[in-house]
Amino acid sequence: MSESLPLLRADCANCFALCCVALPFAKSNDFAVNKPAGTPCKNLQQDFRCGIHTRLRDQGFRGCTVFDCFGAGQQVSQVTFGGRDWRAHPETRGPMFDVFPVMRQLHELLFYIDQALGLPDAAPVHPGLRRLLSETQEWTRADAGALAALDVAALRGRINTLLLETSELVRAKVPGRKKNHRGADLMGARLSGANLRGANLRGAYLIAADLSRADLRTADLIGADLRDANLRGADLRGAVFLTQPQLNAAQGDQHTQLPTPLTHPTHWL
Template sequence: MPPHPHPLPLLQADCSNCFALCCVALPFAKSNDFAVNKPAGTPCTNLRQDFRCGIHTQLRDKGFQGCTVFDCFGAGQQVSQVTFGGRDWRTDPDTARPMFDVFPVMRQLHELLFYLAEALTLPAAAPVHADLRRVLATTEEWTRADAAALTALDVSALRQDANTLLLTTSELVRAKVPGRKKNHRGADLMGARLAGADLRGANLRGAYLIAADLSRADLRTADMIGADLRDANLRDADLRGAVFLTQPQLNAARGNPATRIPPTLTHPAHWTT
């Protein structure tokens, strides 16, 4: 059976079917995002025995903003329920180390699937849809591999192959926007005053937009892949049709109910005013 052409429902985190891998496998560095240091492979002190967070409703108040921003794109339940067949690291300690090693790899694969799946929904990218399906099928196949194969996988090589197609997708989509488009790829725009800016079709790949003022900015059809939106002001901004925008990027930013976003994403709970 060919892979599903648009697997977005499979790429949403389902914490009820995950063994809290993001709370254990990944390290924390004490900062504005995390109240404490935590080494990789060590359970967070807030983790309960049932694999739930003891301060889930108070994460931002307790200094764990980083937890509210992180998204595994569904990698957690894939590792927990598929790769390791429902065996958890507490009752089966031998699974702990390989499970924690596989999780970051799976997370990269699921993020890549997210981008590839989105590209396949874009009519302008039709010239590369066949190649996108090929890479998506290969990536999906890897998500079903065993732990040993996943740990040995060269994810960077797989991402490089996909990135060529994602770049072409971006160019095809943004070419539909009339006029000259701004190129801010990888630019340092930290704290930049871009309120009300016309950024339609702009290339913002990998741009540092930390604490930038993008209120009322028009970001329709802008390429947002890898853009750092931590504390960026997106109040009243228009991101409809923004290319490769993710939920974690929105979670890291500041917006309001009037911020317009793609229909596949949701307004973060902290975007209240």
């Protein structure tokens, strides 16, 4: 990650538990209860810490263990609102909770741009990416009113055009014919040991797919849904636009090979 970028990983010690309050969740396999947006989770303590943090999966809150705000929480808490928390300053509640999802998207976009700028094969689009990096960084420093009015979809569309070009440039270096599964429904697919090197898996539904021992080197995985996907023994080195939240939602083991700087989730065997 570039030294000029904010921390693009959650720093919960410097956040006012925004993901535990601002966001809604529905009772499901990921959450034990329903919770509307703007309402504190029942497990949230007065010090903004989770009362069951070490037992989230056992207590039915698996969804909390796979979520990452890409550092948006501390940015909103400490920069946008200058360290004023929503409990001590109740007038910040609505604006803060409205801005958090916007900031999360901006930080996710910064992650993708930063990753693209680190790929030498994507050099032809680096100038455009740097301009969008600067613009997106400026938005992360904007005030709450400007952020709430930002058309994030339009900004994302402009960035995605260059991310797509990045993907094409990088995967073109992979020899042989590459599979195109963009947006494909591959839920539960049996892909154990499959050669998916350099494949286009953008937005693919890979929920519960068996990708054990699959070769996913340099595959484009932006937006791919990897919930409960079996990545045991898979090779993901050089995978393009893979994020930590995607890995957190999947299953893997010590033999799963990952690109730097992503790490093996603690729940993997």
